[in-house]
Amino acid sequence: MSVTVYVPCDASALSLGAEAVAETIAAEAARRGLDVTIVRNGSRGMFWLEPLVEVATPEGRIAYGPVQPDEVAALFDADFLHGGAHALALGPTESIAYLKSQQRLTFARVGIIDPRSLDDYLAHGGYRGLEAALRMSGADIVQTVTDSGLRGRGGAAFPTGVKWKTCLDAKAVQKYVACNADEGDSGTYADRMVMEGDPFVLIEGMTIAGIAAGATRGYIYLRVEYPHAHRALKAAIAIAEANGYLGDDVRGSGKAFHLEVRLGGGAYICGEETSMLESLEGKRGQVRVKPPLPAIHGLFGKPTVINNVVTFASVPIILDKGAAFYRDYGSGRSRGTLPIQLAGNLKRPGLVERAFGLTLRELIEGYGGGTASGRPVRAVQVGGPLGAYIPASQLDAPIDYEGFAAIGGMLGHGGVVVFDDTVNMAAQARYAMEFCAIESCGKCTPCRIGSTRGVEVIDRMLASDNAGRQRDEVLLRDLCQTMVAGSLCALGGMAPFPVLSALDHFHEDFAGTAEPVQ
Ligand SMILES: Cc1cc2nc3c(=O)[nH]c(=O)nc-3n(C[C@H](O)[C@H](O)[C@H](O)COP(=O)(O)O)c2cc1C
Numbered sequence: 001m002s003v004t005v006y007v008p009c010d011a012s013a014l015s016l017g018a019e020a021v022a023e024t025i026a027a028e029a030a031r032r033g034l035d036v037t038i039v040r041n042g043s044r045g046m047f048w049l050e051p052l053v054e055v056a057t058p059e060g061r062i063a064y065g066p067v068q069p070d071e072v073a074a075l076f077d078a079d080f081l082h083g084g085a086h087a088l089a090l091g092p093t094e095s096i097a098y099l100k101s102q103q104r105l106t107f108a109r110v111g112i113i114d115p116r117s118l119d120d121y122l123a124h125g126g127y128r129g130l131e132a133a134l135r136m137s138g139a140d141i142v143q144t145v146t147d148s149g150l151r152g153r154g155g156a157a158f159p160t161g162v163k164w165k166t167c168l169d170a171k172a173v174q175k176y177v178a179c180n181a182d183e184g185d186s187g188t189y190a191d192r193m194v195m196e197g198d199p200f201v202l203i204e205g206m207t208i209a210g211i212a213a214g215a216t217r218g219y220i221y222l223r224v225e226y227p228h229a230h231r232a233l234k235a236a237i238a239i240a241e242a243n244g245y246l247g248d249d250v251r252g253s254g255k256a257f258h259l260e261v262r263l264g265g266g267a268y269i270c271g272e273e274t275s276m277l278e279s280l281e282g283k284r285g286q287v288r289v290k291p292p293l294p295a296i297h298g299l300f301g302k303p304t305v306i307n308n309v310v311t312f313a314s315v316p317i318i319l320d321k322g323a324a325f326y327r328d329y330g331s332g333r334s335r336g337t338l339p340i341q342l343a344g345n346l347k348r349p350g351l352v353e354r355a356f357g358l359t360l361r362e363l364i365e366g367y368g369g370g371t372a373s374g375r376p377v378r379a380v381q382v383g384g385p386l387g388a389y390i391p392a393s394q395l396d397a398p399i400d401y402e403g404f405a406a407i408g409g410m411l412g413h414g415g416v417v418v419f420d421d422t423v424n425m426a427a428q429a430r431y432a433m434e435f436c437a438i439e440s441c442g443k444c445t446p447c448r449i450g451s452t453r454g455v456e457v458i459d460r461m462l463a464s465d466n467a468g469r470q471r472d473e474v475l476l477r478d479l480c481q482t483m484v485a486g487s488l489c490a491l492g493g494m495a496p497f498p499v500l501s502a503l504d505h506f507h508e509d510f511a512g513t514a515e516p517v518q
C-alpha cells in the first residue's frame, strides 16, 4: 500500500529547500522500491521547522523537520514511512505545542489538504458555507455575517456585514467583489498562506459575498511578488469553474459568479482600497477621495464589496457553522479569531491563529520562544509599517482592536515584528518616514511633502547639538500632527505613529536627552 508523504509547496518551505526534499524523497523511494505518494500541502506555519515533512500513519500524521535533502536517506533508514524514530522526529503533528494550542478556524485546512484537490477541500468541510448561503436570501447572508461580528482583517477593522449591506442595498445592474490580496505590510504572510495552502476557501468566501450582494463578477488583486499564490489561485479557479462552483449557474442555483486574478502594481499604496480600484481599472494606483464609498461607487463606478483575503476566507465557516459559533470566540468587540503572523527577531516565527484576547507576551515569549538572538525584546511593531512601536513594558497588552488602540497601537493585518535591544529606534523612526516618502502616491501635500521634510528633520536632529535637537523635535512633532490631521489616506495619516512612538518610548536613541519634548 502506498504511503502518503506531505512536503509543503508553500513559498516559505520552498525557499528553505522543500522542492529538493520532495524530489529526493521520490528518488529514494524509487531506489528502494517503496510505494510513496507525495502530496504538496500548504505550510503549517511553523517556519523554523520548514521544510516540515509529514507521513500519514494509522495513528495520524507524524512530523519530521526541518528536513534537508541530505537527511532523506537516513529518514528512510529510520523507517520514517512508519513513524520511525529519528533526530528530526517531532511526533504527531497535531500534538506539537505550537499548533495544539491554536484555534484554527480560518486556517482550519491550511497545511492539511492538497491545495489543488477539490475532493480534499470537500472532504474537509469545504463548500458547506456556500451550500448554506445558496439556500438563503442575500439579506439573510449579510445578517449572518453581521451577527458573527466579523471585522475586516486587512487593516481598518471595519464591520464586514455593514459593508456588504451597503453594497446589497445599492441599486445597480452590475456589482463587483474585489479581494485585496496586495499584502504589503511588513512581517505579514497570512494572505499568502491561505492562497497557497487553501485557495478554495478564498474562492468560496468571495462567491458567498457575490451571492449576498448581488455581484456576478469578482477580482482578486494579487501582489505581483506572489507567483506561487498566483499559480495556486489560477489552478483552483479553473477547477471550481469546471465543477460548477464558479460560472453562470453556481451549483445549479441560477446565480452567476465569475472570478479572475489581476496582478498588482507593485506599490504599497496599491493596497489602499481606492488605489487598488484605480490599479484594477488599469490606471496608476492613486488614492480616490471618499465618499463616495466603494460599496456604492467602486470598481468602474459600480457598487463593490472590497475585503481582505483573510476576511473572505473567514466567511465560509461562519455560513457553515452559524454566526454564534464564530462570535463565541474573541473578546469585547473583537469577535472570532485573528491569524497573527510572528516575524522579526524570534526563535519560532510563524502563523498563530487564536481568538482575540491573548497578550503580546504570550505570543512573543510563548509561541515565539523569545528572540532568536537570545537578547531582551526592546520593541515590537504590530500592524505593519504604519503601526506604533510598542515598548517591552507594554507586552501585556491584549490582542484586540480596542485594547490595542488604548495603548496607541493598531492590530492592522496582524503582523508582529520583534526587535531586540540592539535596535536603534531613531533609525527605525527615520525609516518609517522614508518609507512614507518613497511609497506616497503624491496626491496630498501633508504626505507627499511632509514625509520628505520629516526625514530631513530626523537627520538634522541626529546630527545637531542639544539645543538644535530640541528645536527640531518640536518641529517634527508638529509636522507629524499636520500629517495625521491633513492626509487624505492612512499612509500619510498613520506614518507619524511609528515616529511619535519612537520619540515617546525610546527618546534616548535620538540623542543624549531622555525626556521627550512635549
Ligand atoms: C497605505 C495602505 C495600504 C493598505 N494595504 C492593504 C493591503 O495590502 N491589503 C489589505 O487587505 N488591505 C490594505 N489596506 C486596507 C484597505 O484600504 C481596506 O481597508 C481593506 O482592503 C478592506 O478590507 P477588509 O475590510 O476586509 O479589511 C491598506 C490601507 C492603506 C491606507
Ligand code: SF4
Binding pocket: 269, 287, 439, 440, 441, 442, 443, 444, 445, 447, 448, 487, 488, 489, 490, 491, 492, 493
Ligand atoms: S496620504 Fe499619501 S498616499 Fe495617501 S492620498 Fe495622500 S499622498 Fe497619497
